[in-house]
Amino acid sequence: MSNYSLAVDIGASSGRLILGHLANGKLNLDEIHRFENKIVKKNEHFCWDIEALFQEIKTGIKKCNELGIKPDSIGIDTWAVDYVLLDEHDNLLTDAVAYRDPRTDGMMEEVFKIIPKEKLYFETGIQFQKFNTIYQLYALKQTSPEVLQKAKSFLMIPEYFNFLLTGKKANEYTNATSTQLVNAFTKKWDHELLDKLGINKEMFHEILPPKTVLGTLSKELVEEFGFDMKVVLPATHDTGSAVISVPEVEDSIYISSGTWSLIGVENRFPICVPQALKYNFTNEGGIDYRYRFLKNIMGLWMIQEVKRNYHDQYSFAELVKLAENEQQFQSIVNVDDDRFLKPDNMVDEIQKYCQETKQPIPQTPGQIAKCVYDSLAESYKRAINEIEEIFEKNFPRINVIGGGCQNEMLNQMIANVTNKEVCAGPIEATAIGNIVAQYMALGEIHTIQEARTTIKDSFEVKIYKNQYVRG
Template identity: 70%
Template sequence: MTKYSVAVDIGASGGRLILGYLENGILKLSEINRFENKMVKKDKTFCWELDQLFQEIKNGLKLFSEIEMKPDSIGIDTWAVDFLLLDEEDCPLTEAVSYRDPRTDGVMEEVFKLVSKERLYLETGIQFQKFNTIYQLFSIKQSNPEILEKAKSFLMIPDYFHFLLTGKKVNEYTNSTSTQLVNAFTKKWDYQLIDLLGLNNKMFKEIQLPKTILGTLAPELVSELGYDMKVILPATHDTGSAVLSVPEEDAIYISSGTWSLIGVENDDPICTEMAMDCNFSNEGGMDYHFRFLKNCMGLWMIQEVKRNYNDKYSFAELVELAREAKDFSGIVNVNDDCFLKPDNMIEEIMNYCMKTKQAIPTVPGEVAKCVFNSLAASYKTAVAEIEGIFEKRFDKLSVIGGGCQNELLNQLIADVTKKEVYAGQSKQQPLATLLHN
């Protein structure tokens, strides 16, 4: 009897439910429901609308009743670092604040006054980014300490959705490591660090590994959907799930989406001074492997450019316009804080080019070409750092995620890294294999 599984993948710009099953040993996938996700501003704070997202998950699951196909299991992944705090009655104490919210401005430096940067990296192995969970929690401690005191449960976004499905509260391993509060060697919450920062250590739940069966749906959901199924933890950090699909062995990968995650899989964490200086992360992966990677700016920039042009151009049209602007060579530092959440991405790009005395992009094609040039340049730097840390050359680079469909960007990556670039998730039939020009 065929068993059907549902994968729910939610990113910063949208989500989808995918039905998967095996047919003659071949994995078959079918998209069931696709929906939008975006930040909203509530009382000057940028937040996620989790109730709406969970409703979309249920909308997708209800479709199975219509087609008389009952899935056997479900698992959910999302982006990392963001979370909810629940009170003793399991009600959210705050909105689901986005990592792009400015509440963490300057907080990382305040944390360094209590615990050194070197100790943080040696123990957690996580890249320093001002929006990491550790700094979000510390900003709450500074501004609203009573919220932390009331918190009975700390749940990251996919943990919260799994709680809504089952009524069970756990913290999944791969996403928990992104908090910068998990010890890279013990693979447990670093309670010494948590206590040093004065955070509520009782709100953190038991860390569970991917493939853990949480149980079945809560009774009220069974009544609403008309069927039951198992809830199984995937690697709930979307990158943790994505890199499992990398087809090429001994290759650097780029998980290309709103963010670009560039790295390799490794058996052990690399918490060296060189890795810290290059700001690489040792994120927990499946079966206690580590994703040694750097989190770089990704297609968020072109998403914002598209929005700033009032969605006049599709992503495909922006790529073609960039291709026509082939002579435009301007490059910005995509990892500069000015591009994290600007009021207007196009203006920010133009201002950066003006300040750095480069040609200023004035038409959509030049703006898009500047974004793609700049992303490729940041990848080149990260690739060189990886090869320096591992003291070896990698000949292959595998691009996965939505960005693998951008053939122009893939070619630019091949050109600047001088590597063979594979685009797509099928080893037998890659979407593209590009040799640098």
């Protein structure tokens, strides 16, 4: 075998195809193709352009062939919760409506009238967010019930791409759990919940675990690309793939830092208890049926929007530098307030929040950026304190993974406010987790422990410690 595997990793703002090559116990990465991803307005909704995204996937695969490389396998991961519905002829019944679309406003409360909040949590273990798939589907039921009745296939975004590659339809475990429709203990679709909500349960497919070989490319695509590959299910939820890359899991908390910040620990069983419900923690599925006990916090989306509001005249690095020059300025916003989910203008919304809470109002780009980073660090600290309270133990280390781990100022802020050692890296955590799951499916790596050792030996991690500790 060539030991090449191809990871398709698509986030909320960009996508990439990264080629992994395993040699002498080390994993090497090469970025083959990178492209933009953004929400577009379509049929009065905010949607993802899945047709364009699939064309980008195909472009990246063709680039491999141009380089003379024919990967053994390919795996796709994306963000969670969003989906499409197909009819009996496998035609799209719905657009890929994005989680930031306001159609789910008020839907949580409507669902709670049918299924009590506590029952929903204790059965699924999933964090309450107004954009969870359960509320998206219920919103669709209110506006277009006939579409739900016609639907023969429910596929989440990476599952739809897998269908386009192979012609095979299946739901994958880690992403399925994010819907808030999977029973945390049986790991299957919760038909009781679906029946109570009047949602067509026949459209859901068998839930398959990561490391499953779904199939090979369709005949048409083999002819188009000039070679065949196995299509493997990694953890198709990007955070599920990213957590595989955490180099140290014992006695450590991870922060998967990107457009969203996912803060939590890996666990062997779901924690569906009142205290976890009170703090709104989730129990999403992970590889080998592990659980990602975490909280989903607004992440670098805020600074991405700030950059856009300033017409991209500052790079992310320049915004960090400007923030570093505003050390005396401090105002804190609640990053999880719904007002920051998709505001017309993020800068204006931050200023309004500070005015309403009688804090200093940030005026300059540096002050706005400093406010965002301070607010993120404080939200991380609060979530970490809640984790330690639930587990009744101290976690001395934080592993920051993903693209956000390159923000040295934020890493240092986290170390300072939590008084914990912060280990930053690897950067391409999601793609790495995707690739090693493929290697496990192909028998090149045998266990998650072996995978993590390989990752630790292959990629550097930078250490940050509290600068204000004496002695």
